[in-house]
Amino acid sequence: MYIPLSGVSADKENEGKKEESRHVQNGALQITHLTFAYPGQAPVLRDISFAVPFQEHCVLTGVNGAGKSTLMKLLLGDLTPQTGEITIVSDKQTFPCTQRFFAYVPQEPELLNISFYENMTLDCCRFGKVPDRNEVEEYAEMLGIHDRILCFPDGYDTIVTENGKDLSLGEKQKICLIRALLSPAPCVLMDEPEHGLDTKTREAFFECLRQNQRMVIMISHTKDSLKFFNKEVNLQNGILKRIDSVSKIQYNIL
Ligand SMILES: Nc1ncnc2c1ncn2[C@@H]1O[C@H](COP(=O)(O)OP(=O)(O)OP(=O)(O)O)[C@@H](O)[C@H]1O
Ligand SMILES: [Mg+2]
Numbered sequence: 001m002y003i004p005l006s007g008v009s010a011d012k013e014n015e016g017k018k019e020e021s022r023h024v025q026n027g028a029l030q031i032t033h034l035t036f037a038y039p040g041q042a043p044v045l046r047d048i049s050f051a052v053p054f055q056e057h058c059v060l061t062g063v064n065g066a067g068k069s070t071l072m073k074l075l076l077g078d079l080t081p082q083t084g085e086i087t088i089v090s091d092k093q094t095f096p097c098t099q100r101f102f103a104y105v106p107q108e109p110e111l112l113n114i115s116f117y118e119n120m121t122l123d124c125c126r127f128g129k130v131p132d133r134n135e136v137e138e139y140a141e142m143l144g145i146h147d148r149i150l151c152f153p154d155g156y157d158t159i160v161t162e163n164g165k166d167l168s169l170g171e172k173q174k175i176c177l178i179r180a181l182l183s184p185a186p187c188v189l190m191d192e193p194e195h196g197l198d199t200k201t202r203e204a205f206f207e208c209l210r211q212n213q214r215m216v217i218m219i220s221h222t223k224d225s226l227k228f229f230n231k232e233v234n235l236q237n238g239i240l241k242r243i244d245s246v247s248k249i250q251y252n253i254l
Contacts, residue, residue: 027090028053029075029097029187029215034084036067036074043082044070045238051089054186057209057216057228062235068219069107071235072189075217076102100127103183107191107219109172111164116149117156119175123183131182139181142204145174169196181208187215194222 030051037043044067052058060068073079075086077099088095103123111119120140121131136156140146148171152158164172173196180188188209194202206228209216218229226232234242 026054027088027095029101029217030085030087030089030094031071031075032085032087034071034074034081034086036070036079036081043238045074045081045235048084048235048240050233050240050243052187052215052217052231054215055213056230058218058231058233059226059229060217060219060233060235061221062241066235067238068235069191072104072191072217072219075189076104101185101187103180103185103188105173105176105180105188105190105193107195109164109169109176109196111160111167111172111175113159113161115154115157115159116152116175119160120178121182123179123185127184129184136178136182139178139208140174142208143174143177143201144204145171145178170198170201173197174201177205181205181212185214187217190216190218192219192221194220194225199224 028051032049034045034048035043036045048071060071062068070079074081075097086097088097088101112122114122117133117136118125120136124131137146140149148167149156149158152166164175167175173193177193180190193205197205202225206225210228216229218225220226230245232242232244233240234244
């Protein structure tokens with residue numbers, strides 16, 4: 001997922017970013033008639049269509065195997081649909097949706113063999129943004145990982161080994177969440193990020209997202225998280241079963 005945006009001149013890249021940012025602020029992410037099958041298998045997703053406006057927070061629900069993570073991989077461009085499109089719609093025009101649009105928090109935290117600081121600021125670097133050390137530490141304090149990092153001999157500059165073997169699952173997840181919070185991407189995709197997080201951290205994370213005013217698409221099985229969303233999209237056996245607004249969703253999650 002963390003592909004450096006090389007091979008494009010700085011001017012062109014900046015122009016592209018300005019254009020993109022204008023589209024996303026006025027527009028919506030649109031998924032249209034998306035069908036996907038893994039090789040040699042029946043379709044996992046069939047004719048899925050829905051839109052998420054910029055700044056809306058959308059929760060993706062459904063039983064195990066419903067196709068939620070597959071849909072997220074299609075959004076990220078890691079998989080290609082057999083039919084259908086993922087686009088940005090703005091001012092009645094349609095634009096391609098690139099990988100630059102997303103920050104991603106995977107279901108299993110992925111840390112690289114670089115320092116804590118570099119792991120947290122990875123997305124900043126991918127997007128060409130200079131990270132702000134104070135901001136990094138503020139997020140680490142808000143999510144309750146700052147003191148733990150300072151226990152290591154080199155603090156934030158400590159090199160992470162073997163995907164963070166010295167950290168708990170929740171601590172690793174916090175580093176991935178800070179990476180997404182610091183990312184300038186307009187949309188945050190999260191695949192069950194509560195997995196391993198305590199209640200206080202989860203609430204702090206959602207508060208940070210709310211202040212950020214970004215589009216969020218998050219997979220969840222957790223009823224407690226529903227209050228943080230405007231919209232629920234429910235998948236059942238690869239078909240979009242329901243789209244509900246916030247007033248109804250507290251009763252529906254699977
Ligand atoms: N690489 C793959 N090759 C073949 N089939 C796959 C592959 N990955 C997932 N599947 C199948 O596709 C279906 C949807 O999987 P997916 O991971 O999208 O479900 P999910 O809704 O995220 O489930 P969960 O809640 O358990 O995470 C499942 O039946 C799964 O077995
Ligand atoms: Mg999944």
